[in-house]
Amino acid sequence: MLKARNVILMIAAVIIADQCLKFYIKLNYFAGEEHNVLGNWFRLHFVENEGMAWGWKFGGGFGKIALTLFRLVAVIWGSFLLKDFIKKKYHKGFIICAALIYAGALGNLLDSMFYGLFFDYSDPFTQNVAKLVPFGTGYTSFLHGRVVDMLYFPLINSNYPSWVPFVGGDKFEFFAPVFNIADASISVGVITLLIFQNKFFKKETTKPVANV
Numbered sequence: 565m566l567k568a569r570n571v572i573l574m575i576a577a578v579i580i581a582d583q584c585l586k587f588y589i590k591l592n593y594f595a596g597e598e599h600n601v602l603g604n605w606f607r608l609h610f611v612e613n614e615g616m617a618w619g620w621k622f623g624g625g626f627g628k629i630a631l632t633l634f635r636l637v638a639v640i641w642g643s644f645l646l647k648d649f650i651k652k653k654y655h656k657g658f659i660i661c662a663a664l665i666y667a668g669a670l671g672n673l674l675d676s677m678f679y680g681l682f683f684d685y686s687d688p689f690t691q692n693v694a695k696l697v698p699f700g701t702g703y704t705s706f707l708h709g710r711v712v713d714m715l716y717f718p719l720i721n722s723n724y725p726s727w728v729p730f731v732g733g734d735k736f737e738f739f740a741p742v743f744n745i746a747d748a749s750i751s752v753g754v755i756t757l758l759i760f761q762n763k764f765f766k767k768e769t770t771k772p773v774a775n776v
Contacts, residue, residue, distance in 0.1 A: 566656045571646065571663050578667035582745035583674065586712040590679075591695070596688035598716070605719050611742050612686075612710035632676040632707040639673055642666045657756070658764040664753030671746030675711040680704030713742045 593599075593610035600607050614628065646666055649659050685703035686694040694703075704710075720738040724731045743751075757764065 565653055566650065566659050568647070568650050571650060571659060574660070574663050575667040575670070578664065578745065578749045579671050579674075582668075582671040582749070585714065585745055586675065589712055589714045590683055590686070592693060593686075593714075594688060594691040594693050595686040597691070604721075605717060607716040607718070608714050609716040609742050610686075611713050613713055614710050628676075629707050632673070635669060635673045635676065639666065639670050642669065655764040655766075657760055661753040661757040661764075664749045664756075668746040668748070668750035668753065671749070672711050672744070676709045677707055679709035679712070681706060681709070711744070713744045713747070715744060715748070716742045 589608065589610050593608070595610055595612060598607055598609040642662075643666075646659070646662055649662055679702070681702045681704075682696055682699050683694045683702050684697045686692060717739045718737050720736070722736045724734050724736050726732045
């Protein structure tokens with residue numbers, strides 16, 4: 565049985581790793597700065613995501629608040645769900661996946677809620693590196709912060725064959741999205757849950773009693 569303490573420690577480890585890397589990037593990279601870590605296929609590339617996954621936006625300032633509040637409600641609801649999963653002794657693997665998804669959501673929520681309050685603005689044109697400022701004097705207001713992304717794995721850089729409709733000859737890159745540890749935690753949790761769902765939700769079958 566997976567104990568609540570172990571789940572809390574796992575969530576804390578993901579959040580601490582996520583936030584430490586985000587702080588490092590914010591305080592050492594200007595927006596748009598990029599450095600190779602392992603050859604050309606693993607790079608740290610600092611971007612800030614103002615909206616949903618893949619940088620999508622909606623509704624301007626109101627949409628940003630709505631998105632952050634939605635994340636906040638989801639995290640609060642997730643806290644009760646995780647507690648219930650542990651109490652009812654759900655499959656260990658399922659609880660770990662749920663905890664990874666929860667930790668990732670909370671990690672990105674912290675950016676949206678607070679980063680705009682104590683970081684100043686990093687401008688890609690002047691290439692200034694953000695600094696910590698007195699709380700409430702940052703680049704934006706509460707709930708309007710941007711999510712920090714930096715992990716970039718352009719494993720394949722090529723072009724689509726000329727015979728491919730619509731995109732023939734265009735640049736092809738895999739893997740193009742820039743993400744963070746919180747995003748990775750969510751992805752690992754969701755993908756693992758989908759792959760092993762039959763195992764996690766396997767129903768116990770009772771053997772029929774033979775008639776004597």
